């Protein structure tokens with residue numbers, strides 16, 4: 031009885047939260063007849079076009095509510111439009127999928143929302159959108175401005191320094207989605223901040239709190255400064271930061287560890303090394319419990335942590351630190367210094383080269399160049415993963431394709447090959463499995479990715495069309511046409527499933 035009483039009370043409490051939540055929502059639900067008026071009477075509105083059945087919309091809902099509440103006091107309004115009821119309105123604004131988020135400054139100035147769909151990200155993004163590209167900073171608002179985001183930039187300028195002002199404004203216009211920018215020409219304020227004019231201060235709520243740019247004002251130099259100084263000395267790799275690290279243009283050093291405590295300790299230990307290589311190598315910890323599988327991509331074991339590796343993100347080369355060695359400041363310093371000096375060889379994961387080739391040619395990392403880049407041959411390569419169901423389904427057809435070319439006059443001109451991309455490092459960026467590419471003879475630097483249905487016929491047409499030799503084997507007499515058309519019908523579902531498989535197996 032005790033249980034059921036507290037259960038009932040909990041349910042009552044839960045029910046009332048729901049009711050009061052609905053009553054006090056800060057998100058404005060708009061309809062066709064209220065939309066224009068609402069947009070026109072608010073300076074800036076973020077609008078979500080949604081459908082009630084859409085899963086991503088449901089996931090966004092609580093985040094959106096939270097952001098709406100936070101942004102209310104900044105007078106930034108969040109609205110939503112149910113496209114199953116307001117179809118025409120949604121069509122007017124070119125809504126094609128759900129949720130679609132757009133920023134309105136009046137009904138004519140509409141831009142896509144490009145931030146993430148989390149409360150904190152929405153809040154930060156919208157605050158930056160609501161500010162002018164460069165805000166005027168004074169002694170009265172400086173402290174508040176510093177807190178506008180995790181990172182803000184303030185230029186301290188001479189009142190008559192038009193050139194510096196212009197350069198800074200250009201950078202601000204370009205990067206306004208990333209950081210709030212402010213400027214001041216108050217000499218006293220600069221002095222109070224201990225700054226010589228002109229310079230730019232990047233204030234941040236982590237690491238050393240601020241960084242100062244005192245070089246000559248130049249757009250590229252300021253941009254680089256903003257990027258470098260805003261990256262935490264030792265950050266964290268996760269789904270939200272991974273793509274930024276990969277596109278940073280500099281190597282990433284990973285510190286894998288199971289617990290937050292261990293990660294903190296190791297980060298502390300390696301901080302001086304990160305400091306010494308700031309702007310040259312990014313350092314970040316990674317939760318080995320959640321993303322341990324990623325260690326395999328760096329040629330590290332997935333069951334032994336802590337571990338350390340450097341990834342050269344431009345050429346996608348991996349430099350794992352010896353898994354048997356202890357991670358200490360001295361050992362990592364030597365390893366990182368050697369890496370920078372070009373003394374560490376990239377690790378290449380490869381299966382052994384097959385002793386003899388039969389049927390589909392087997393590519394491994396060690397024979398990749400010899401086979402794929404053979405300039406006299408059109409080489410079709412299937413990048414597969416052993417766990418991938420669609421790869422298994424393709425296998426018999428792919429065998430058939432190889433057999434047809436082997437039996438034809440093109441046997442020395444066309445190679446049908448496959449590579450297990452989970453067991454071999456390949457230079458190609460593989461987005462999902464299977465990925466099929468043709469490396470045409472004479473045009474090895476222009477591979478063509480296959481996107482047709484996975485049937486023998488269509489693969490042959492692809493090779494014929496894109497290869498140097500226009501090679502088409504004489505069709506076998508008893509080819510079963512009904513089977514191949516059946517599989518092409520289901521190809522769109524396959525792409526969907528392939529995407530799912532990819533997300534399941536590659537979380538970052």
Ligand SMILES: *[C@@H]1O[C@H](CO)[C@@H](O)[C@H](O)[C@H]1NC(C)=O
Pocket residue numbers: 187188189195196213214215
């Ligand atoms: C920069 O130039 C703009 C436009 O002339 C001006 O409004 C602004 O006050 C200047 N900023 C500073 C800090 O001098």
